Amino acid sequence: MKATLSANPFREGLRIERTPSPCTMIIFGATGDLTARKLIPALYNLVLERLLPPGFSVVGFARSGKSNEQFRSELRDSVEKYSRTQPLQKAIWDSFAEGVFYHQADYADPDGYAALSKLLHRIDCERGASSNRLFYMATPPAAYQEIIGQLGATGLAAPGACPTGSAGNRCGEWARVIVEKPFGKDLASAKALNQSLLSVLKEEQVYRIDHYLGKETVQNILVFRFGNGIFEPVWNRRYIDHVQITAGESVGVEGRGGYYDQSGALRDMVQNHILQLLALVAMEPPSSMDANAVRDERVKVFRALRPIGGSQSESFTVRGRYGPGSLSGTRVAGYSEDTGVDHESTTESFVALKLFIDNWRWADVPIYVRTGKRLPKRITEISIQFSCPPLLLFGEAGESMSPNTLTMRIQPDEGISLRFEAKLPGQTTRLRSVNMDFRYSTSFGAQPPEAYERLLLDCMLGDSTLFTRGDEAESAWEFVDGIRCGWDQHPPQDFPNYAAGTWGPESARRLLAEDAREWRRL
Ligand SMILES: NC(=O)c1ccc[n+]([C@@H]2O[C@H](COP(=O)([O-])OP(=O)(O)OC[C@H]3O[C@@H](n4cnc5c(N)ncnc54)[C@H](OP(=O)(O)O)[C@@H]3O)[C@@H](O)[C@H]2O)c1
Missing domain, CATH: 3.30.360.10 (Dihydrodipicolinate Reductase; domain 2)
Incomplete structure (x- = not known):
């Protein structure tokens, strides 16, 4: 009997291509390795595939002093080095880079968050973005609690928060926080981190990433x-x-x-x-x-x-x-x-x-x-x-039988193979293990997206299936x-x-x- 659409639970949660609502992504740790190697190349590839919303903007937050232009130029170098798609498409990059800003501040400085709030408001107004926010903790884990506390104190992570003086500007519907691994170093520290996150945010605002x-x-x-x-x-x-x-x-x-x-x-x-x-x-x-x-x-x-x-x-x-x-x-x-x-x-x-x-x-x-x-x-x-098998029927030939094995190759050479026994051609019965093989590279041709592309997009869409719950x-x-x-x-x-x-x-x-x-x- 054919399964009907409504009887198939796997259709309900499937993400059909959707574009997130306009938003700004704030990266704490913007001058770090993760931002350069994974986050910005992932965003660039999402832009290439037209999966990001109009007005999408990025604000990089870190202590080093640099101008917007310097920051954009460094990020461009990272994309040229680390993006899965090459060469960089200049026109696409230039239009993405217009929405990239740098904000110099220390995580512990409340004035840095007040200034961030003003910058976000200006971006909302100038780029027609709404106040939806994605905060990404690309920082040393020791900084998570400080940043969360500051976001709570300034109200920046409250969904629908309108920055001071935002009269006439549409308020955002959501504010989400992605927390990088490691999420604690033991049960006690993970509980403490969960508590500090949940003192400021609701569980549905927290996206604990495990890029696997x-x-x-x-x-x-x-x-x-x-x-x-x-x-x-x-x-x-x-x-x-x-x-x-x-x-x-x-x-x-x-x-x-x-x-x-x-x-x-x-x-x-x-x-x-x-x-x-x-x-x-x-x-x-x-x-x-x-x-x-x-x-x-x-x-x-x-x-x-x-x-x-x-x-x-x-x-x-x-x-x-x-x-x-x-x-x-x-x-x-x-x-x-x-x-x-x-x-x-x-x-x-x-x-x-x-x-x-x-x-x-x-x-x-x-x-x-x-x-x-x-x-x-x-x-x-x-x-x-x-x-x-419960009974070995092939005499001596069966004694060398290998058990059936199903192998899922996660990386590299992504695919699935099933090993089973087959008869070697010839007049006698001799067994040999053979593989039935599925390879992503040959079956689908297309290059799969990087894990961070999928996860960033899911977070913007509010889908937390691939993130770890507290x-x-x-x-x-x-x-x-x-x-x-x-x-x-x-x-x-x-x-x-x-x-x-x-x-x-x-x-x-x-x-x-x-x-x-x-x-x-x-
Ligand atoms: N790198 C990876 O491939 C990777 C993979 C999986 C998970 N992760 C996780 O991602 C997180 C970031 O890793 P990472 O390798 O990118 O670290 P990183 O290279 O050390 O970068 C840390 C960032 O935090 C900023 N920072 C540090 N202290 C600050 C402060 N007091 N105020 C403001 N900014 C401050 C630094 O910038 P300034 O010095 O300019 O302030 C820098 O931008 C970590 O939790 C790590 O475990 C990383």
Whole structure:
């Protein structure tokens, strides 16, 4: 029977091409790396695709002194360097740049916000924009609470706030705030941050970004699972033997040692990106694609994660740190040789976990996760390994059978493959594993948008599905804090325990070998 439109919940939340209402984006941290590498190239590409509203404006807020012209010229250089579309189209850039302004101020200075309010009012009047505001926290996390407090005190983030003296100018309908990762460093700090955000804003005004959720391949997990009839019936403990999630980076800490050493792989990758991937793979079908319906299901996965604490960390987790090694034939230094790294620290650059989700769908299905720096390659993928057939019918030939595996490649070489057994041509029965392969690059041709393009546009449109809700962030921290707590009781004795350019410490191999399984060879 054909599904009707009204019976299909996935249509309800679908975003058909829409243009947001006129607005101004205020970037705190406008002279920083994120603004240059991600935000401005994303905005430029949205302009290219005519997805931004008329009068759209940007105000960059930071301490360095510079003129509007200087700021625009620096941003233009960033687009020429980092935009996914090249070469830069001068006419498009020039018309976008007319709406870009620089505001020099310190986050802690109330006068800076009063002056910002006046500038925003002038932009509203001159460019015909309304007072809709998107505030982007592209700042060091230590500054979030200060900025939120100042926005609250000046009333700048109140939806519909009209700047002083804006008589005759249309008041905006919305004010939204995007908060960058990391969202806290543990449960207590995430709760404190949520409280300070919610003392000024309503939850629906807060957009906690995890750029993994903006990736096309990550969004496709839900379409793959719930837009097809054939996978969902086998997506459970009856048919799935285990799941593996790998997020490998070949880069090291690359001069970010100061930041990374305070964080480590568990906080930097697992608490956000990896748990979000896990939630999409493991969640129940939502009742609709409405933001809260989807986020309700994601948070239920986090709440069902079996805690790993105390002595369990020995059996369910592996920590690692790379020493010197070789990558693509080049010698590379070890973690502790990076600038900014505290030589006394025990921060991990690798983590592997064995997780369980205690609900009816996933009871006793192990989910193995690994992520690390200075691994042999940059790769993120989710692999679902199905159980073997109940009876082996092919004699000796069947003994070498590999289990069916469905792999979602998040990056690079984005796509999905299904591995299954086939008969080798010939007079005897011999089996060989083959792949059925879908590749984004060849199937659709078009270059997918960058995660930040999708996420900025969604925020302007008021769609928070791909952003983390406050309770989601807290549940993820609660789980991760349990592991940290166990680790703190048993500081690592063997760091560095893997050479740069290898797949992590030997204990990561043993984590699966003890269950008679092995990591996928990537
Ligand atoms: N870079 C990335 O690719 C990336 C990726 C994911 C997440 N993030 C997150 O994004 C945020 C920003 O990262 P980033 O790498 O762009 O940082 P960054 O390069 O250090 O930039 C920080 C910005 O904040 C401004 N700033 C600092 N203190 C200030 C103050 N007191 N008053 C006014 N402005 C101040 C700096 O400008 P002035 O010095 O001119 O004041 C600069 O524009 C962080 O939370 C980070 O974790 C970054």
